[in-house]
Amino acid sequence: MAAALAVLDVPELLRHILLHLEDWQEPFVLQRVNQRFEATIAGSLQLRRMMWLAPKPSSKDLNLKVGKGLEFWMEDPPRDRIYNPLLIRQVHVNSGVRWPEGDKCRLYMYTSAEPRGISINVFHGRLVDDSMIFRRGSSWRRMLWAQISAVRISLSFHSFPKVPLHSRYLEFSDGATIGDLMDHIQRHLDVAQEKVRARRQAARKVQKRD
Structure with missing residues (x-):
């Protein structure tokens, strides 16, 4: 348990874990119950894009071919x-x-x-x-x-x-x-x-x- 909590204290590791969650909506729940999660999400553009809180860098990434x-x-x-x-x-x-x-x-x-x-x-x-x-x-x-x-x-x-x-x-x-x-x-x-x-x-x- 101590080792698991230690991992959560490292922002880079926590961000990596959140980026690989199967349910992209789960971080919304986590950020409401833990300030560390909230700060990690706020500081990660990748996470915010995954959660639809920030736009993709370019529409070219969307392959908008009809x-x-x-x-x-x-x-x-x-x-x-x-x-x-x-x-x-x-x-x-x-x-x-x-x-x-x-x-x-x-x-x-x-x-x-x-x-x-x-x-x-x-x-x-x-x-x-x-x-x-x-x-x-x-x-x-x-x-x-x-x-x-x-x-x-x-x-x-x-x-x-x-x-x-x-x-x-x-x-x-x-x-x-x-x-x-x-x-x-x-x-x-x-x-x-x-x-x-x-x-x-x-x-x-x-x-x-x-």
């Missing part, structure tokens, strides 16, 4: 290297990505290979049933949502009573995080829901006059 697939259900090898695994790991033929929890989410994502982009579909109701997705300070919020900025993001709203379907195209700079993405979507969702409330109030006033 795959065979044009839609999310078809083959698209670069997708796993471009987009954060948290965003695409639950892609299904019929449902797309439900993030972060399939039974609580009103947001669906679909990726396309040509042109490279993401379609985000938001349905009427709260984005999720609890505040977990918007909790400040959560580790996932600091993670990059994509390794490149040249990704077309279309945001569409569906099933909003008395409000026509409308779409927007979102633009983000390099280094945008999942937190940035979700906050941006939430702001647009708030605007759409405010339109719903305003139209409902207007409809009630008309009914009262009648």
Whole structure:
């Protein structure tokens, strides 16, 4: 035990161990319970890249040659290297990505290979049933949502009573995080829901006059 603890006291050895963990998300848990782990991760660019906390040195490393697939259900090898695994790991033929929890989410994502982009579909109701997705300070919020900025993001709203379907195209700079993405979507969702409330109030006033 003493020898094992001694290894953890050497930053280079600890960094090497963390880099070879099978689960790339495990360091997020470790850094919350031990300041030594936290300092090692903060001081290692390799670790931060592995954890999607820092971008790759160059988009050339991603081999962005377009795959065979044009839609999310078809083959698209670069997708796993471009987009954060948290965003695409639950892609299904019929449902797309439900993030972060399939039974609580009103947001669906679909990726396309040509042109490279993401379609985000938001349905009427709260984005999720609890505040977990918007909790400040959560580790996932600091993670990059994509390794490149040249990704077309279309945001569409569906099933909003008395409000026509409308779409927007979102633009983000390099280094945008999942937190940035979700906050941006939430702001647009708030605007759409405010339109719903305003139209409902207007409809009630008309009914009262009648």
